[in-house]
Amino acid sequence: MGLNWAYGSGVSAPDEKGAIDLIRRAIDIGVTFFDTADMYGPFTNEEIVGKALAPRRNDVRIATKCGIVVHGERTSYDFQRDGTPQHIREACDGSLKRLQTDVIDLYQLHRVDPNVPVEESVGAMAELVREGKVRAIGLSEADVPTLERAARVHPITAVQSEYSLFERNVEAAILPWCEAHGVTLIAYSPLGRGMLTGRLKRTDIADGDFRATLPRYQGETFDQNRRIVERIEAVAQRAGATAAQVALAWLLHKTGSTIPIPGTKRIEYLEENAGAADVHLTQADIAELDGLPRPVGDRYPEAKPTSTA
Numbered sequence: 001m002g003l004n005w006a007y008g009s010g011v012s013a014p015d016e017k018g019a020i021d022l023i024r025r026a027i028d029i030g031v032t033f034f035d036t037a038d039m040y041g042p043f044t045n046e047e048i049v050g051k052a053l054a055p056r057r058n059d060v061r062i063a064t065k066c067g068i069v070v071h072g073e074r075t076s077y078d079f080q081r082d083g084t085p086q087h088i089r090e091a092c093d094g095s096l097k098r099l100q101t102d103v104i105d106l107y108q109l110h111r112v113d114p115n116v117p118v119e120e121s122v123g124a125m126a127e128l129v130r131e132g133k134v135r136a137i138g139l140s141e142a143d144v145p146t147l148e149r150a151a152r153v154h155p156i157t158a159v160q161s162e163y164s165l166f167e168r169n170v171e172a173a174i175l176p177w178c179e180a181h182g183v184t185l186i187a188y189s190p191l192g193r194g195m196l197t198g199r200l201k202r203t204d205i206a207d208g209d210f211r212a213t214l215p216r217y218q219g220e221t222f223d224q225n226r227r228i229v230e231r232i233e234a235v236a237q238r239a240g241a242t243a244a245q246v247a248l249a250w251l252l253h254k255t256g257s258t259i260p261i262p263g264t265k266r267i268e269y270l271e272e273n274a275g276a277a278d279v280h281l282t283q284a285d286i287a288e289l290d291g292l293p294r295p296v297g298d299r300y301p302e303a304k305p306t307s308t309a
């Protein structure tokens with residue numbers, strides 16, 4: 001997502017060749033799973049992912065999402081949900097074209113549309129599976145009752161939710177549900193949108209950056225939340241790793257059914273993040289990380305309950 005949208009000033013993204021080189025470097029160092037969405041850009045993120053992965057299609061799994069429509073300027077973050085079967089069918093055809101593939105490995109409903117029964121949205125996605133356009137279905141940010149309803153229509157392969165040392169609400173019900181049903185939890189924003197790396201400064205969040213709309217990254221709240229990272233940095237020093245690596249390793253140690261999907265514009269960060277797979281945390285490290293304070297401030301702005309990204 002952040003490769004060419006949402007994070008940075010909107011002009012700080014690598015050029016297209018740089019973005020393609022980054023994605024291909026990820027494959028070279030062992031990354032096999034790539035997540036995008038039609039709303040990222042909108043549309044241009046899928047185009048880049050499609051160009052980068054086309055020659056390596058058989059080496060990777062591609063996940064994308066539908067169900068949110070972007071209005072207005074690309075940095076106004078004005079979104080509306082659309083989970084109607086007609087929209088989902090049209091969105092899938094658009095994603096297939098931009099991704100330069102004839103099948104999407106994991107197709108996810110980005111947010112459940114409150115005006116459309118989830119059975120109808122998932123029913124349309126199940127039809128796409130029968131047509132061979134999609135291999136598996138996922139839901140993003142759905143609660144357990146909704147997941148249960150969706151799973152009665154078609155097997156749910158993955159749930160994508162925000163999960164990190166910066167956001168642990170999924171541990172109450174969604175993660176246990178995933179574990180009980182053999183469903184993968186895809187942990188989005190696993191670095192707390194950059195906060196958990198210790199490198200994000202308040203001044204990095206320019207006008208037009210999506211994080212400027214999120215309460216946890218604003219003013220004094222940012223500074224309060226920054227203190228959580230100092231404790232992660234202490235663990236990182238003991239483990240001979242970076243704070244970003246510890247944040248990702250914590251997710252990998254917590255459960256065998258969680259896939260963290262960090263995002264970056266830079267090869268340097270990509271390689272660092274991939275190195276998290278080799279970081280060993282002791283039981284004492286994990287206990288210390290488990291005990292970190294929860295962040296201050298809401299995840300998304302209250303005034304825009306449909307906000308996402």
Ligand SMILES: NC(=O)c1ccc[n+]([C@@H]2O[C@H](COP(=O)([O-])OP(=O)(O)OC[C@H]3O[C@@H](n4cnc5c(N)ncnc54)[C@H](OP(=O)(O)O)[C@@H]3O)[C@@H](O)[C@H]2O)c1
Pocket residue numbers: 001002003007035036110140141160161187188189190191192193194195197199200244261262263264265266268269270272273308309
């Ligand atoms: N389902 C949903 O609603 C939803 C919502 C959000 C995200 N997602 C998915 O989750 C993916 C990842 O989430 P995310 O990008 O929001 O959050 P993230 O991976 O937690 O954080 C990305 C931010 O961290 C920075 N960063 C990454 N590695 C770093 C490192 N080693 N050192 C310092 N900074 C580092 C990046 O900087 P640079 O950009 O400068 O490299 C970027 O600003 C997205 O690509 C998207 O596919 C899904």
